[in-house]
Amino acid sequence: DIQMTQSPSSLSASVGDRVTITCRASQSVSNYLNWYQRIPGKAPKLLIYAASSLQSGVPSRFSGSGSGTDFTLTISSLQPEDFAGYYCQETYTVPFTFGPGTTVDVK
């Protein structure tokens, strides 16, 4: 099975900050890498698919990059509604493993 890691596990930031989260796969997943936002009490929301494609309706301040084993999610200017959990996930092969998550909270 492919193992997914994320760093950092949590970070504190302020509105307007640029935030970068890293995801690493234990073997190549090509570009089959997705990013989700998780707000407590709500269903996960797909932000980025295929490593760098912005899901419809997602603000352009979110962007993704990478291929193979190393990926990043960037929020260019953090907004109040962006304080949440973020998860990467590979859909290259089953099991479709999620990363352990990164919590973005208020500094």
Place this chain on the structure above:
Amino acid sequence: EVQLVESGGGLVQPGGSLRLSCAASGFTVSSNYMNWVRQAPGKGLEWVSVIYTGGSTFYADSVKGRFTISRDNSKNTLYLQMNSVRAEDTAVYYCARQYGGGDGFDIWGQGTMVTVSS
């Protein structure tokens, strides 16, 4: 409107069974890859199972042999039959649409809570 609505969660004793349902509207379940994902209290997201358009099914090792994913095309509904449940199966269970192979999960249900306890 495209949406998924789960039901069937609740309290079940260890070793018992439960069937979760996920009713789809606005799209056809059988034309998409359909998944179950869970989140235990205080834990991260865990992929559970997928059923492909052709009917092939796959499971996480943690549920293999105990859980069964299926769909009823006439009802446009996805199911998860949970047998021999354990305390560690306690979680919110989500169904999610995966538009195609390799794609992300773009539509999620609201989740249904399963609690395994005596």
